[in-house]
Amino acid sequence: MKNLFRFNFTKDTAVAFAAGAAMLALSLLMLPFAGDSLADKIISFVLRDLLMIFGLGVVFVSLFVERNKDGLKAIGFTGKKNVLSLLLDVLFAAGLLAMFLKEGRPQGILDVKNLYAAAYILVAGVFEMTFIYGYLRACFEKAFGIVPAILLTAAFYSFHHAGFQPEFLHLFFVGLMYSAVYYITQNLLIVFPFFWAVGALWDVIVSSEAGNEIKNLESFAIALAILVLSALWIFVVRRKRDAV
Numbered sequence: 001m002k003n004l005f006r007f008n009f010t011k012d013t014a015v016a017f018a019a020g021a022a023m024l025a026l027s028l029l030m031l032p033f034a035g036d037s038l039a040d041k042i043i044s045f046v047l048r049d050l051l052m053i054f055g056l057g058v059v060f061v062s063l064f065v066e067r068n069k070d071g072l073k074a075i076g077f078t079g080k081k082n083v084l085s086l087l088l089d090v091l092f093a094a095g096l097l098a099m100f101l102k103e104g105r106p107q108g109i110l111d112v113k114n115l116y117a118a119a120y121i122l123v124a125g126v127f128e129m130t131f132i133y134g135y136l137r138a139c140f141e142k143a144f145g146i147v148p149a150i151l152l153t154a155a156f157y158s159f160h161h162a163g164f165q166p167e168f169l170h171l172f173f174v175g176l177m178y179s180a181v182y183y184i185t186q187n188l189l190i191v192f193p194f195f196w197a198v199g200a201l202w203d204v205i206v207s208s209e210a211g212n213e214i215k216n217l218e219s220f221a222i223a224l225a226i227l228v229l230s231a232l233w234i235f236v237v238r239r240k241r242d243a244v
Contacts, residue, residue, distance in 0.1 A: 022056070057126060076187065082189060117215045117219060120220065129192045
């Protein structure tokens, strides 16, 4: 029962809430810049791709991991039951895909424009796993227990879409699903990459109008740029760590 509910609000909890609030603020700031002008695209790139996905998902989380004695374990990649986690990840992904395909295979699903969108979604998924399902969930669990952590993580996951995919109730239940599944093995490998990817790719590319905005070469280029920036950042962080 102690693991399900607790109250241990610390400085780290306050930092987590502040970081989560920063994520929501960046998303909301995107709303006035949803147009197709060059200025709108540049501002959206800075807010979502540079500050949110790269800034919070890579820079912020990597610094947290480097300063934490548990390393990646601190954000959910615990190393517990790796083989079982990956096996369940694949099985859950296959089951979810089978459920989606009951309605029939979408026309043109392998069109190049969808592949551009898929690349961007997968890069954004690293941010969701590291920052939301990793960092925020872990901090909320330490402060409030497993049940509140699942609910809070789902809420932050849902509302962080405010600036580009405002489907709050649907996304809240998606967040509940992924957060709860994590606790089967307490290893994020049970969620990412396969189970999460099937849900995210289908949800955005097939089911949501928001996907139309990233079905272009520009989004693919942004995804590659974020990947390169992330790789360079991790390289620099590791070089500094090894030099100490």
